[in-house]
Amino acid sequence: MGDVLDKNKIIEIGDDYASKYGFSDPEEYFHKGARGINHEVVEMISRMKKEPDWMRKFRHKALDIFLSKPMPGWGNTKLLNEIDFESIYYYIKPIEAQGRSWDEVPEYIKNTFDKLGIPEAEKKFLAGVSAQYESEVVYHSLKEDLEKQGIIFLDMDSGLREHPDIVKKYLGTVIPAMDNKFAALNSAVWSGGSFIYVPPDVDVKIPLQAYFRINAENMGQFERTLIIADKGSRVHYIEGCTAPVYSTDSLHSAVVELIALDNAYIRYTTIQNWSKNVYNLVTKRAMAHKGATVEWVDGNLGSKFTMKYPCVYLVGEGARGEILSVAFAGEGQHQDSGAKVIHAAPNTSSRVTSKSISKASGRSSYRGLVKVYPKAEKSKVSVECDALLLDEASRSDTYPTMEIDSDNVRIEHEARVSKVAEDQLFYLMSRGLTEDEARLLIINGFIEPFTKELPMEYAVELNRLIELEMEGSVG
Amino acid sequence: MSDKREIFSIKDIHVKVEGKEVVKGLSLEINRGEKHAIMGPNGSGKSSLAQALAGHPGYEITSGEAFLDGKNLFEMDATERSLAGLFLAFQYPYAIPGVTVANFLRTAIKARANGDESVLRNFRKDLMEKFELLQMDKVFATRYVNDGFSGGEKKRLEILQMAMLNPKVAILDETDSGLDIDALKIVSSGINTVASSDNAILLVTHYQRILNYVKPDKIHVMIDGKIVESGGPELAIQLEEQGYDRIKRSFDEKVGI
Ligand SMILES: Nc1ncnc2c1ncn2[C@@H]1O[C@H](COP(=O)(O)OP(=O)(O)O)[C@@H](O)[C@H]1O
Numbered sequence: 122m123g124d125v126l127d128k129n130k131i132i133e134i135g136d137d138y139a140s141k142y143g144f145s146d147p148e149e150y151f152h153k154g155a156r157g158i159n160h161e162v163v164e165m166i167s168r169m170k171k172e173p174d175w176m177r178k179f180r181h182k183a184l185d186i187f188l189s190k191p192m193p194g195w196g197n198t199k200l201l202n203e204i205d206f207e208s209i210y211y212y213i214k215p216i217e218a219q220g221r222s223w224d225e226v227p228e229y230i231k232n233t234f235d236k237l238g239i240p241e242a243e244k245k246f247l248a249g250v251s252a253q254y255e256s257e258v259v260y261h262s263l264k265e266d267l268e269k270q271g272i273i274f275l276d277m278d279s280g281l282r283e284h285p286d287i288v289k290k291y292l293g294t295v296i297p298a299m300d301n302k303f304a305a306l307n308s309a310v311w312s313g314g315s316f317i318y319v320p321p322d323v324d325v326k327i328p329l330q331a332y333f334r335i336n337a338e339n340m341g342q343f344e345r346t347l348i349i350a351d352k353g354s355r356v357h358y359i360e361g362c363t364a365p366v367y368s369t370d371s372l373h374s375a376v377v378e379l380i381a382l383d384n385a386y387i388r389y390t391t392i393q394n395w396s397k398n399v400y401n402l403v404t405k406r407a408m409a410h411k412g413a414t415v416e417w418v419d420g421n422l423g424s425k426f427t428m429k430y431p432c433v434y435l436v437g438e439g440a441r442g443e444i445l446s447v448a449f450a451g452e453g454q455h456q457d458s459g460a461k462v463i464h465a466a467p468n469t470s471s472r473v474t475s476k477s478i479s480k481a482s483g484r485s486s487y488r489g490l491v492k493v494y495p496k497a498e499k500s501k502v503s504v505e506c507d508a509l510l511l512d513e514a515s516r517s518d519t520y521p522t523m524e525i526d527s528d529n530v531r532i533e534h535e536a537r538v539s540k541v542a543e544d545q546l547f548y549l550m551s552r553g554l555t556e557d558e559a560r561l562l563i564i565n566g567f568i569e570p571f572t573k574e575l576p577m578e579y580a581v582e583l584n585r586l587i588e589l590e591m592e593g594s595v596g
Numbered sequence: 597m598s599d600k601r602e603i604f605s606i607k608d609i610h611v612k613v614e615g616k617e618v619v620k621g622l623s624l625e626i627n628r629g630e631k632h633a634i635m636g637p638n639g640s641g642k643s644s645l646a647q648a649l650a651g652h653p654g655y656e657i658t659s660g661e662a663f664l665d666g667k668n669l670f671e672m673d674a675t676e677r678s679l680a681g682l683f684l685a686f687q688y689p690y691a692i693p694g695v696t697v698a699n700f701l702r703t704a705i706k707a708r709a710n711g712d713e714s715v716l717r718n719f720r721k722d723l724m725e726k727f728e729l730l731q732m733d734k735v736f737a738t739r740y741v742n743d744g745f746s747g748g749e750k751k752r753l754e755i756l757q758m759a760m761l762n763p764k765v766a767i768l769d770e771t772d773s774g775l776d777i778d779a780l781k782i783v784s785s786g787i788n789t790v791a792s793s794d795n796a797i798l799l800v801t802h803y804q805r806i807l808n809y810v811k812p813d814k815i816h817v818m819i820d821g822k823i824v825e826s827g828g829p830e831l832a833i834q835l836e837e838q839g840y841d842r843i844k845r846s847f848d849e850k851v852g853i
């Protein structure tokens with residue numbers, strides 16, 4: 122890996138937890154429904170999953186890092202400090218995750234599903250009531266097809282069981298537990314997520330979707346995703362869906378690591394719409410080697426507070442990174458999102474396009490870092506952030522940081538805050554659109570650079586969802 | 597209810613913008629199948645009149661009334677006026693970035709169909725026909741509305757919209773300005789194609805140039821917020837030769853300035 126990484130500062134803490142704490146049966150332990158976070162919980166998670174010893178240690182070390190790291194002093198410290206780590210369940214057995222009853226799902230979530238016209242089976246899955254979903258059938262035939270080409274596409278737990286060598290080689294190399302407090306927490310208690318490996322020169326023709334491999338461990342709060350595109354390969358992964366994902370748990374903290382080896386291409390598309398009680402604190406980073414391209418396409422709706430700054434390390438000559446994001450902050454929501462690009466090799470290029478929409482008391486922040494190291498000469502950087510405020514009560518902030526330590530770098534930077542202009546509204550109304558229809562059309566136009574990158578059905582769903590948000594009919 | 601022949605009437609309207617009165621008592625009647633032209637120098641209040649009639653909230657109608665095919669215009673908002681059959685071709689059309697011309701027009705047509713999506717069945721074909729009518733390249737269907745359009749392209753798109761929406765009364769505000777002679781001919785033939793014995797057109801213009809191609813039945817000269825003279829097509833020729841000065845002078849004498 123490139124020298125940008127610093128993954129060796131992990132404190133040695135020994136590994137005799139079992140004898141030290143006299144742990145009992147993990148089944149029984151979790152049956153009691155243990156809240157809070159400590160070494161006992163971590164030990165039980167690892168035992169429950171029958172993990173190799175190195176992973177068990179990885180988790181314990183990460184927990185120590187989590188416990189020793191202070192909360193980030195930025196973003197929204199007030200909201201961050203309201204998180205009560207002791208009240209959270211860090212591991213829920215798949216059986217129990219399936220066992221939630223439809224009656225427990227809040228009415229507004231059900232209504233939204235109805236409005237989106239989501240089929241019954243999918244609704245239940247999205248609400249966490251059922252872990253089964255029709256597309257599992259689709260997945261089986263797809264899986265055979267992928268296997269023939271040597272493509273591995275599994276949930277992360279199965280990935281670790283079936284391909285421990287690949288996982289051990291790459292996991293935590295892009296995002297070590299040291300990276301930040303929430304990456305450390307995820308490293309300690311992760312469950313689920315996707316594991317993808319694409320062999321050299323294989324072009325995965327259809328986008329791989331999390332839907333296809335759905336099982337009980339898919340939608341965990343602490344997902345861990347690892348994608349490795351070997352030399353010259355290409356893959357597009359799509360995570361999430363536009364329907365609101367209902368979670369009784371208030372903290373979602375995922376880690377996503379992408380590795381694009383020489384001349385590989387990875388696109389990672391996410392649309393997230395968590396229910397509005399959720400803290401969505403996600404660390405996403407990618408490593409782009411020589412001639413490789415990584416693209417993050419990231420849409421954030423819902424949640425109470427989101428912190429998410431997809432990152433690309435351009436570590437090989439000619440590598441390219443693109444981060445395209447949309448955030449919608451409705452009443453009482455704070456979307457703190459952005460992008461991070463590190464240029465560490467010559468002739469690298471990056472483009473960041475960030476779009477945010479704020480409504481009512483919603484607040485959206487763009488937080489960006491572009492760093493160009495001295496050796497990254499002849500690199501190109503382009504950053505564009507656009508904020509749209511829908512009313513007087515909404516708010517938008519921009520915190521762009523550029524550290525350019527190389528001459529001979531081309532940089533473009535643009536930031537704009539705009540409102541829906543009365544004249545534009547009038548123009549559309551004079552063609553027969555109602556004021557609401559006109560406003561919605563203008564908003565759809567505003568995020569078009571994003572939606573046009575989405576597969577058709579996602580683009581349609583996203584526009585429909587924003588329509589619901591505008592009506593104020595999503596909880 | 598109104599007389600069958602009359603499709604549009606304005607009675608003594610006054611318009612204020614930014615606290616200033618810019619239309620000062622103006623009346624007009626147009627029958628089905630007629631084309632009228634309002635001509636006047638810059639700043640005489642032509643666009644203010646047009647914006648106010650279309651329902652721009654920034655242009656306050658302080659008194660007067662207007663009827664479109666028997667419906668009281670000022671009881672409707674901009675949307676309802678459009679649905680009732682009014683169309684305004686803007687002097688300065690606005691850009692809607694990210695919204696394609698096709699998507700925009702589809703939305704507009706759907707808006708007047710009361711949820712009946714069958715009106716969209718021939719949408720594609722209709723749109724392509726109108727592109728031909730205005731000799732616009734079909735790639736404009738996928739361009740964003742007025743975004744990066746030249747002045748002339750914007751004007752063509754306004755007339756294309758008119759042709760798609762097929763209004764009862766179309767007010768065309770300086771549609772001729774910024775067009776070269778070839779474009780002027782194309783746009784004029786577009787207007788003439790839409791004009792029928794069932795609708796009415798009100799051309800608002802500074803120059804009489806367009807009137808060589810779109811022949812008006814009546815011409816009204818507007819100065820300082822009022823119509824000061826009305827007449828047949830010959831009035832346009834007179835204005836072309838003498839400028840607005842003659843009328844202005846006689847108007848000034850009349851009001852004793
Ligand atoms: N939105 C506006 N804000 C302020 N003043 C305006 C506005 N629109 C028009 N006016 C004023 O009203 C007067 C008439 O303008 P306008 O209606 O555009 O005339 P015309 O179209 O005949 O050239 C001018 O003095 C102009 O400055």
Ligand SMILES: [Mg+2]
Binds near residue numbers: 643644687769
């Ligand atoms: Mg004007």
